[in-house]
Amino acid sequence: MKIAVAPLADIPENGTCVFDLHGKSVLVARTPAGVFAIENRCSHALQELEGGKLKGFHIFCPAHGVRFDMRDGSAMGKLTKSPITVWPTEVLDGVIHIEMDVA
Numbered sequence: 001m002k003i004a005v006a007p008l009a010d011i012p013e014n015g016t017c018v019f020d021l022h023g024k025s026v027l028v029a030r031t032p033a034g035v036f037a038i039e040n041r042c043s044h045a046l047q048e049l050e051g052g053k054l055k056g057f058h059i060f061c062p063a064h065g066v067r068f069d070m071r072d073g074s075a076m077g078k079l080t081k082s083p084i085t086v087w088p089t090e091v092l093d094g095v096i097h098i099e100m101d102v103a
């Protein structure tokens with residue numbers, strides 16, 4: 001199901017916003033590498049990824065620094081190899097949409 005989330009202009013360039021969508025905390029990142037939607041929860045110690053530094057299509061967990069690839073959710077670093085959930089995004093008429101399975 002495609003969900004309209006927010007106008008692209010509402011998210012600063014190289015910035016993030018968190019949305020509650022169908023019971024999930026979803027972090028949307030707007031970067032020069034694209035717009036990404038990821039689970040706002042680190043797979044290491046379940047801290048929020050909100051506030052993490054962005055670099056290209058990567059985000060660094062603000063708690064202990066694990067780096068996640070926002071394209072596929074994969075984790076890089078010694079602390080965890082568990083991926084996080086990512087959802088496909090699309091910008092249609094200036095509005096960010098996220099493709100989510102909704103029960």
Ligand code: FES
Nearest residue numbers: 042044045061064
């Ligand atoms: S909670 Fe994210 S790296 Fe530890």
